[in-house]
Amino acid sequence: TTSHIFQTHYTNKGIIPKSHKISKVTEEFVYKELCKLNPTKSTGIDGIKPKFLKDGAEVIKGTITHIVNLSIETGTVPEELKSAIVKPLYKKNSRLEVGNYRPVSLLCIVSKILERAVFVQVQKYLNDNNILYEFQSGFRKSYSTDTCLINLMDHIRMLVSKGKYVGMVLLDLQKAFDTVDHEILCKKLEGMGIDFTEWFKSYLGGRQQVVVANETTSEPGIVSCGVPQGSILGPLLFLCYVNDMPISVKCKLLLYADDSALIVSGSDPQAIASLLSKELESCRQWLMDNKLSLHLGKTESILFGPKKKLNKVESFEVKCGNETIKHVKSVKYLGLQIDNDLSGKSIVNEIIKKANSRLTFLYRCREMLNFESRKTLCSALIQCQFDYSCSSWYPGIGKGLQDKLQVMQNKIIRFILNLDNRAHIGNRELAKTGFLKVPERVKQLKLGHVIKI
Structure with a gap:
């Protein structure tokens, strides 16, 4: 079963998941969260402004605490807290293309207080038990793109200094956050020892959104997959979803949320390319099993090494199935343009x-x-x-x-x-x-x- 697979994985890491329950919160916790609200933030579909909640924190803290604790106790999330307003934000290129707009999701402020109550406890449990993958640098306290890039560059430099080649494949996942399967996610949370799956099923299921554009509002649409955009819990849930991705490969895997890098080293470039091809195929199979998609057209490979040695390499061909992965001499990872000779x-x-x-x-x-x-x-x-x-x-x-x-x-x-x-x-x-x-x-x-x- 899924739970057994996760249990074995965590046991091998020296971690034995507990049956972790979410506790009720105090009025003091809710009051502090209300006081932290940014009064300039936009309102959700309920129209309740954060300034109103912040200014009235002392008066309404008891009522909000009751709502939060009732949700935790019953394992349900009110339908009113699961609706979102989506506003398209223009990115670049033609304004006539829908794909050139980024959807910005606005949730009810009260729902964020509820999410914080759950988030704080789940995050603490995951951190205390070292459950999250050690080379996952996304959306984690004391981690950043810096930690991921430092890890990457130090690892490659160390291997190159020993006279080795280092091959890397950067995976491009298609809309990973929006295609998370709710049933699989809940099973993974259960496998991690989080005994709160009924609440998460309620939180994820039956979500609706309306799109507001040019002062017009669309009909409500059902969101059947993905982690909620603009939510407190969304990023953490995504980390839980991809947490077992390293099981699918034997090589080094660096993650920053959904930005993934497969790394293989050795003395023979052709052997490295062959091994990367196997690891990539294995990784793609994991993605398919978890209903995530790999965009092979945007996935890239690169071979690092001393410039003189690289000049002698005639070809470096990484394949996934029948498709050849694009090979580049300089690759952009987390905003940093990295050259194959590491010259900078x-x-x-x-x-x-x-x-x-x-x-x-x-x-x-x-x-x-x-x-x-x-x-x-x-x-x-x-x-x-x-x-x-x-x-x-x-x-x-x-x-x-x-x-x-x-x-x-x-x-x-x-x-x-x-x-x-x-x-x-x-x-x-x-x-x-x-x-x-x-x-x-x-x-x-x-x-x-x-x-x-």
């Missing part, structure tokens, strides 16, 4: 390109900006490009690329201080802006990661 050239060039573009725009507005405005805008629009996951890639780049980044940062300092284009930038100028030199900033962010650990 693409990362640095992209940072400098974006920084120059944004700085050019700011120069056009210079007359309207005072010192504080220039400093704030440069920090928010440009410095963030330097900072993103720098702990994962900066240590691996050469001095030439490090110098290019410093030259770019000096341009930013000159703009903030309104200096001539050739003005020297030293410690005094940096101190005036509060910025650190690029290497020192990287050290600062590294220390931040260590403190979180």
Whole structure:
């Protein structure tokens, strides 16, 4: 049975799932959650504004607590709390294409208080028992894209330094959050030892949504699969859904929510490609069993190694069934453009390109900006490009690329201080802006990661 499979898996990891029940909550808990509400957030289908709930927290905490505890006690979620308003948000390209809009789901605020009551307890149980996959970095406290990318880059660099090739396949899952099967999810939660499946069945089942666009409202539609968009529990439930995905493969698997990377190393590129093909097929079978879809057309493969050795590799062909996976020399993973020789050239060039573009725009507005405005805008629009996951890639780049980044940062300092284009930038100028030199900033962010650990 599914429960037996999960029990075996967790036992092998040294984890014995308990029969974990969800407890009722106190008025104090509900009051604190009401006080945390952002009064500027949009309302759900019930029209109750978060400001009303926050301002009246002291008066209504007892009533909300009763609703939450009644739901927990009976294992049911009121129908009124399972309806959502969906508003299409334009992304890019043609406005006439429905696929170019991202759906934004607005849920009732009271439902989020109920979800928080369950979320806090489920999350604590999963963390206390180390049930979530150790290399899953999505939607977890003290985890981020940084932790995933640091893990990835350190692992690849270590293997390449030993003279090995490293093959990687980046999986592209189609609408993974929207295609989660409710029955399978509930069985997985039960297998994890969460004795609250009746409530989750009620929470997931019978959900409705209406779409609001151009001041018109559609007829209600039934949502029969997927985790609820815009919900508190949705991301955590998705992590539970894909938590046994590593069982399907023998190679290293890195996850950031649904962003998945299969990694295989060795001395023979053809053997690596062959092994990756087997692992990919095995992974696709797991996805099919769990009613998730792999978009092979957007799935990519890459082979890492020293540049001289890579030049000798004639072909690197990873297959899934009869389809050949697209092979690339530079791949984008979690927003980072990673080169197959790990030089970091693409990362640095992209940072400098974006920084120059944004700085050019700011120069056009210079007359309207005072010192504080220039400093704030440069920090928010440009410095963030330097900072993103720098702990994962900066240590691996050469001095030439490090110098290019410093030259770019000096341009930013000159703009903030309104200096001539050739003005020297030293410690005094940096101190005036509060910025650190690029290497020192990287050290600062590294220390931040260590403190979180």
